[in-house]
Amino acid sequence: xxxxxxxxVLTLVxxxxxxxxxxxxxxxxxxxxxxxxxxxxxxxFGIYIYIVVRDVRRVRAVMRAAASARxxxxxx
Numbered sequence: 303x304x305x306x307x308x309x310x311v312l313t314l315v316x317x318x319x320x321x322x323x324x325x326x327x328x329x330x331x332x333x334x335x336x337x338x339x340x341x342x343x344x345x346x347f348g349i350y351i352y353i354v355v356r357d358v359r360r361v362r363a364v365m366r367a368a369a370s371a372r373x374x375x376x377x378x
Contacts, residue, residue, distance in 0.1 A: 309349040316343035 319339035323331040 305349050306353050309346045309353065312342050312346035312349070316340070316346060 316339045319331075319335045319342070323335035323339070
């Protein structure tokens with residue numbers, strides 16, 4: 303859960319940088335949004351994808367174990 307919160311905070315930081323570059327279209331905010339904002343957003347997305355994949359793998363393992371237990375129960 304902590305990683306998901308980190309991902310959400312990083313997403314908000316990246317979004318804030320993007321909005322800042324739109325509201326104040328001077329070179330510094332635009333360059334920060336294009337470099338730091340993109341890195342932060344990509345990191346947040348990567349963390350989110352990691353969390354989703356980890357959760358899907360965990361659920362599949364639980365489902366496999368339950369199916370295996372059911373099959374063993376039916377075989378006996």
